[in-house]
Amino acid sequence: xxxxxxxxxxxxLSLGSVFAKDAAPLADDPVTEQRLISISEEMRCxxxxxxxxxxxxxxxxNDLRREIRILISEGKSDDQIRSFMVERYGDxxxxxxxxxxxxxxxxxxxxxxxxxxxxxxxxxLRRRNSSVPNVVLxxxxxxxxxxxxxxADKKEG
Amino acid sequence: xxxxxLIPLVLFVGxxxxxxxxxxxxxHEVPSPLINKAAPAFEAPQLAEPNKTFSPESMKGxxxxxxxxxxxxxxxxxxxxxxxxxxxxxxxxxxxxxxxDKREDALAMLAKQGNPYVLSAFDGNGRVGIDYGVYGVPETxxxxxxxxxxxxxxxxxxxxxLNQKIYPKLSELxx
Numbered sequence: 010x011x012x013x014x015x016x017x018x019x020x021x022l023s024l025g026s027v028f029a030k031d032a033a034p035l036a037d038d039p040v041t042e043q044r045l046i047s048i049s050e051e052m053r054c055x056x057x058x059x060x061x062x063x064x065x066x067x068x069x070x071n072d073l074r075r076e077i078r079i080l081i082s083e084g085k086s087d088d089q090i091r092s093f094m095v096e097r098y099g100d101x102x103x104x105x106x107x108x109x110x111x112x113x114x115x116x117x118x119x120x121x122x123x124x125x126x127x128x129x130x131x132x133x134l135r136r137r138n139s140s141v142p143n144v145v146l147x148x149x150x151x152x153x154x155x156x157x158x159x160x161a162d163k164k165e166g
Numbered sequence: 167x168x169x170x171x172l173i174p175l176v177l178f179v180g181x182x183x184x185x186x187x188x189x190x191x192x193x194h195e196v197p198s199p200l201i202n203k204a205a206p207a208f209e210a211p212q213l214a215e216p217n218k219t220f221s222p223e224s225m226k227g228x229x230x231x232x233x234x235x236x237x238x239x240x241x242x243x244x245x246x247x248x249x250x251x252x253x254x255x256x257x258x259x260x261x262x263x264x265x266x267d268k269r270e271d272a273l274a275m276l277a278k279q280g281n282p283y284v285l286s287a288f289d290g291n292g293r294v295g296i297d298y299g300v301y302g303v304p305e306t307x308x309x310x311x312x313x314x315x316x317x318x319x320x321x322x323x324x325x326x327x328l329n330q331k332i333y334p335k336l337s338e339l340x341x
Contacts (some may be wrong), residue, residue, distance in 0.1 A: 072291070073305070099198060
């Protein structure tokens, strides 16, 4: 009995999702919308900085998407739209900031640190290799070693 | 030779210093690309008298302060007394930009808390705000005689900021 009630509830609940409303279309023109998404995915929402402009629900992001739609309908190129945003909000809006003197550290820094690490490792390994003493065993030494090994074997055996 | 053992400690302290600086900086304070650029032109209806408009063009020849505010913005309420103080100092005219607001709410707030603005322009849909790179009200701009933005502050003004940054900047620009 319990199982049947459970199943019925489950079916009823899943029906609910079938009848759920479709998401409202974003714009009449799917081509515009596709371009809007491809541009705004590469941009940071300044209000909630961990979100892209495409994904943010903040008011400002809404306004900016509206603005980008207008720019697209005016026939502006992607680059023109990007510079429209950068003129107002700075390079910070771009998830891929341009390579220029101010951002050199940002782009090259990680590789510089990696280079320093590799160089340090190489220096360390070289030094360690050369510090291992190059000992030449004499016959007397070898006999001593054999004796010790034999003694150990006997003990075990 | 002993000093070698200090290397990890030094690296660790360095890391801690970097992280401490990083944690204490406000990530919302993004340098504005508009500094030292001409203030974007616009023409917007005034808040109190909707049939009149305001344009930054009309402020040419004087140093002025543009303050972006809204009645829904809590931080604006916080900075309001500071703005009243700034207006009282007569250092520069303060123009408001009422950003994405409702007229009656905005007027009610000014009636209640005092009106530091010579006038406020009304930016109901936030289009002017976009041109000024507004992303977190309140924001305050100082614009010089030639109509160039010389200073921008994001977030509420404080008396400290007024005395240490705003007043010196205004007197420097007015010279």
